[in-house]
Amino acid sequence: MQRHLISAADLTRDDAVLILDTAEEMARVADRPIKKLPTLRGRTVVNLFFEDSTRTRISFEAAEKRLSADVINFTAKGSSVSKGESLKDTAQTLEAMGVDAVVIRHGASGAPYRLATSGWIDAHVINAGDGTHQHPTQALLDAFTMRRRLVGRDAGIGRDLDGRRITIVGDVLHSRVARSNVDLLHTLGAEVTLVAPPTLVPVGVETWPCEVSYDLDAVLPKSDAVMMLRVQRERMNAAFFPTEREYSRRYGLDGDRMARMPEHAIVMHPGPMVRGMEITAEVADSDRCTVVEQVANGVSIRMAVLYLLLGGNEPAVTHTRPPVAHHPSDERSAHTPFTAEEK
Amino acid sequence: MDRQQDTSTSDARPVLEGPDIARVLTRIAHEIVERAKGADDVVLLGIPTRGVFLARRLAAKLEEITERKIPVGSLDITMYRDDLRMHPPRALARTEIPGDGLDGRLVVLVDDVLFSGRTIRAALDALNDIGRPRAVQLAVLVDRGHRELPIRADYVGKNLPTSLRETVKVQLAEEDGRDTVLLGAKQTPQ
Numbered sequence: 145m146q147r148h149l150i151s152a153a154d155l156t157r158d159d160a161v162l163i164l165d166t167a168e169e170m171a172r173v174a175d176r177p178i179k180k181l182p183t184l185r186g187r188t189v190v191n192l193f194f195e196d197s198t199r200t201r202i203s204f205e206a207a208e209k210r211l212s213a214d215v216i217n218f219t220a221k222g223s224s225v226s227k228g229e230s231l232k233d234t235a236q237t238l239e240a241m242g243v244d245a246v247v248i249r250h251g252a253s254g255a256p257y258r259l260a261t262s263g264w265i266d267a268h269v270i271n272a273g274d275g276t277h278q279h280p281t282q283a284l285l286d287a288f289t290m291r292r293r294l295v296g297r298d299a300g301i302g303r304d305l306d307g308r309r310i311t312i313v314g315d316v317l318h319s320r321v322a323r324s325n326v327d328l329l330h331t332l333g334a335e336v337t338l339v340a341p342p343t344l345v346p347v348g349v350e351t352w353p354c355e356v357s358y359d360l361d362a363v364l365p366k367s368d369a370v371m372m373l374r375v376q377r378e379r380m381n382a383a384f385f386p387t388e389r390e391y392s393r394r395y396g397l398d399g400d401r402m403a404r405m406p407e408h409a410i411v412m413h414p415g416p417m418v419r420g421m422e423i424t425a426e427v428a429d430s431d432r433c434t435v436v437e438q439v440a441n442g443v444s445i446r447m448a449v450l451y452l453l454l455g456g457n458e459p460a461v462t463h464t465r466p467p468v469a470h471h472p473s474d475e476r477s478a479h480t481p482f483t484a485e486e487k
Numbered sequence: 488m489d490r491q492q493d494t495s496t497s498d499a500r501p502v503l504e505g506p507d508i509a510r511v512l513t514r515i516a517h518e519i520v521e522r523a524k525g526a527d528d529v530v531l532l533g534i535p536t537r538g539v540f541l542a543r544r545l546a547a548k549l550e551e552i553t554e555r556k557i558p559v560g561s562l563d564i565t566m567y568r569d570d571l572r573m574h575p576p577r578a579l580a581r582t583e584i585p586g587d588g589l590d591g592r593l594v595v596l597v598d599d600v601l602f603s604g605r606t607i608r609a610a611l612d613a614l615n616d617i618g619r620p621r622a623v624q625l626a627v628l629v630d631r632g633h634r635e636l637p638i639r640a641d642y643v644g645k646n647l648p649t650s651l652r653e654t655v656k657v658q659l660a661e662e663d664g665r666d667t668v669l670l671g672a673k674q675t676p677q
Contacts (some may be wrong), residue, residue, distance in 0.1 A: 166579055178616075181567070181616075456571055
């Protein structure tokens with residue numbers, strides 16, 4: 145992991161497993177009467193949301209507050225952005241306030257990358273979804289949910305998803321969730337198959353590390369997890385499929401289709417679900433559907449990412465720039481458990 | 488510099504060997520029973536990594552003495568350390584609180600070496616967030632001195648006067664393949 149979390153493709157296998165393992169410990173905090181850790185006391189995190197997303201914002205906010213960070217919520221609506229202020233000006237305002245991290249959601253693909261690399265701001269940048277590009281914490285929480293269900297909560301520690309077969313169904317074209325998941329799941333050793341109407345498969349998909357199929361029924365019996373994507377009505381600006389009913393018949397998940405999946409296989413959905421369209425109520429309410437777990441896991445994953453990026457004087461793993469030189473007696477290996485010397 | 492390499496030099500000498508460590512733990516177990524008047528409500532919490540192994544061994548000895556099951560868990564204090572910002576973030580270790588919780592219990596924290604006292608300070612903070620024990624006591628295998636905080640152990644396996652130029656390294660069979668406490672000279676970084 146680098147200084148920022150912009151794309152799931154930037155994570156190495158070790159980084160991803162470290163985040164999942166850390167999230168497993170963070171999840172234990174959620175089971176305690178006092179769900180709070182002092183770790184980020186005195187650090188300021190801004191949730192910079194140029195696009196509406198209550199679910200992701202409150203998930204980040206919960207994670208930040210559980211780590212005792214000071215949280216500032218900034219939504220574009222009603223702010224200077226609606227008066228025409230640019231991303232650069234907003235960033236410089238935040239820099240002047242001494243912000244330590246920016247969680248950014250933006251409608252334009254690449255906005256978080258621009259913010260992280262432009263030199264406008266020194267804070268850590270965490271991508272909370274940009275256009276149709278990436279949503280790395282969503283991919284991490286999905287991988288976390290899969291590891292818990294398919295490998296086991298304790299048995300999963302230190303493990304990846306080697307050999308698991310994951311099917312992602314629906315509007316791949318507009319989905320940053322699909323893109324992020326393909327990258328991360330491939331890194332973690334899983335085999336990913338995308339299933340979508342041909343019109344909703346992005347150009348250049350053959351370069352992605354996954355298979356593509358147009359036949360859901362053929363793929364289901366070989367899947368360990370089936371991830372249904374939301375059909376994004378707001379992005380359906382062309383005739384991608386004839387009717388909702390036809391989409392639903394060919395690519396929707398109902399009880400009959402679920403019965404064709406292996407017994408251990410789970411059904412996932414990033415939410416919000418459009419019941420009756422991509423998923424029937426019967427499937428959405430079944431024990432195999434992990435939507436509610438995914439929400440809870442989202443907080444643990446975001447706590448882990450915030451801790452690993454902000455918890456120390458430099459990020460936990462894989463530096464892209466040389467570490468800052470400091471006094472030799474301060475040097476310590478990042479992952480050794482503390483030794484007698486530090487007691 | 489990895490601290491674990493400090494004592495890998497030939498000048499590290501053992502100050503406690505396997506049988507000594509077993510004997511010391513037996514004595515501490517008896518002291519706990521004596522002071523807690525039977526250890527009815529004792530919960531042992533080891534501080535990762537080696538404190539957890541010591542806590543498990545102590546629990547086994549307490550069970551022999553009292554013929555009762557002694558709850559044992561682990562308490563990771565990483566998130567409560569006061570030097571978090573001075574180093575890269577560490578991987579977290581496991582916190583496991585026994586099923587009945589800590590409220591009203593006598594919690595004995597177990598660690599391998601007591602040095603500055605900052606780890607124990609962090610552990611007390613962590614305990615605060617988890618429950619309200621009746622009392623908290625501290626058992627350590629080695630007390631090497633040089634406290635930076637007003638903290639003292641209730642049960643000490645061995646008092647080991649050291650200089651700050653020395654290192655103390657505890658090795659336990661569960662993690663390192665053998666039981667020993669090594670005293671060595673700190674290597675100055677090149």
